[in-house]
Amino acid sequence: MIKKILYSLGALFITLYVASGFYAVEPEETAVTYIFGKMIDRNIEAGIHWNVPYPFGRQTVKNTKSNLFLSLGTTAPSLRNFTFSGRNLWMTGGASLVEIQIDIQYTIAQLDLYETSHDKPEFFLDFLAQKMLTRSLIEQSVDDILTTGRQLLGSQIQLAMQAELDISNIGIQIQDVIVKSLSPPNNDGVANAFQTVQNANSDRYKRLEEAETRKDQMLFNAEAEANRIRNEGLADQFTRIEKARGDTVRFASLAEEWQKSPETMERRIYLEEMSEILNGVKVYVVPDKSNQNDTVQVIGN
Numbered sequence: 001m002i003k004k005i006l007y008s009l010g011a012l013f014i015t016l017y018v019a020s021g022f023y024a025v026e027p028e029e030t031a032v033t034y035i036f037g038k039m040i041d042r043n044i045e046a047g048i049h050w051n052v053p054y055p056f057g058r059q060t061v062k063n064t065k066s067n068l069f070l071s072l073g074t075t076a077p078s079l080r081n082f083t084f085s086g087r088n089l090w091m092t093g094g095a096s097l098v099e100i101q102i103d104i105q106y107t108i109a110q111l112d113l114y115e116t117s118h119d120k121p122e123f124f125l126d127f128l129a130q131k132m133l134t135r136s137l138i139e140q141s142v143d144d145i146l147t148t149g150r151q152l153l154g155s156q157i158q159l160a161m162q163a164e165l166d167i168s169n170i171g172i173q174i175q176d177v178i179v180k181s182l183s184p185p186n187n188d189g190v191a192n193a194f195q196t197v198q199n200a201n202s203d204r205y206k207r208l209e210e211a212e213t214r215k216d217q218m219l220f221n222a223e224a225e226a227n228r229i230r231n232e233g234l235a236d237q238f239t240r241i242e243k244a245r246g247d248t249v250r251f252a253s254l255a256e257e258w259q260k261s262p263e264t265m266e267r268r269i270y271l272e273e274m275s276e277i278l279n280g281v282k283v284y285v286v287p288d289k290s291n292q293n294d295t296v297q298v299i300g301n
Contacts, residue, residue: 021053028065030111034058042112060115064108067175070122072129073101089185090133096142100182102154104129104161105175113171121170132160143201146182154179 024047025031031044033051041051044059051057073090089097106125108114118124136156140149154177162174184195258265 017053021050021057022048023051023059023061024048025061026063028063029061030064030108031059031061032112032115034060039112039116043110060111062108062111062114064111067105067107070104070106070125070129071101072104072126072133073099073181090137092137092142092145093140094142097185098137098142098145098182099185100133100137101180102129102133102157103178103180104157105178107173107175108171109173110171113169115171117168117170121172124168124170125165125172128161128164129157132157132164135160146184150179150182153182 023031025044027046029046031041031049032039033041033044033049035052035057040057049059051059090100092098104125114121136153137145145153158174158177161177165172165174254265254269
């Protein structure tokens with residue numbers, strides 16, 4: 001009787017032990033199995049499966065279809081299993097500080113690599129995210145990060161992390177890196193000083209734009225003045241050339257006439273020149289009282 005009970009208990013134990021080797025894999029999950037610590041089956045798909053029960057065998061089932069999340073720069077719960085008191089503050093180029101929060105979305109692309117390449121892949125991913133965030137921030141000035149660089153920051157981190165993960169062959173695929181918040185440190189004194197710097201930079205850019213506008217206007221005015229002077233010079237040049245041509249024709253005509261009748265031309269030229277001279281002279285007629293004859297003096301001015 002006792003033997004039957006023992007046999008029954010043994011059979012029940014064996015049945016339960018064997019039955020404990022069954023496990024389920026959901027559609028969004030993948031599994032790997034181990035026997036005596038060695039991986040036997042890799043990337044087991046959805047369904048009911050059996051493996052040698054513990055302690056001789058075990059299986060790991062992970063979600064490989066849905067996005068997993070890792071957050072940096074926040075006190076909200078994440079995959080991080082350790083604390084970092086200053087993790088909200090990150091240094092940028094120029095030794096400035098910013099508060100930043102990013103969410104990293106990733107999937108386990110290959111569970112077998114994820115299980116075997118690193119003891120704690122979540123910690124490795126967290127460390128890698130901090131490393132690439134620090135590198136991306138330190139390569140840029142705080143002005144660029146808070147303006148144009150913000151849109152590029154997420155893609156820079158994603159590409160850098162994926163390159164490192166591919167080299168490490170860790171089986172993780174980065175889907176997206178989202179910059180949720182980015183601002184100066186949340187401290188009144190620092191924030192005010194930062195805002196002062198930002199205002200000064202804005203004023204500097206404004207003054208540079210005004211100076212550029214003034215420079216363009218001055219260049220435009222200078223070019224217009226240069227064109228005016230050039231046009232006036234060309235007009236004066238044309239006038240002088242035409243006058244010189246006219247004088248040349250006139251002198252040639254006079255020379256021809258002089259060849260024919262020198263005395264007549266000399267008299268004519270003399271009269272023309274005297275006419276031009278006398279046209280600009282005031283003439284006063286004054287009687288000469290000391291002279292007994294009826295004569296007058298002609299005084300020119």
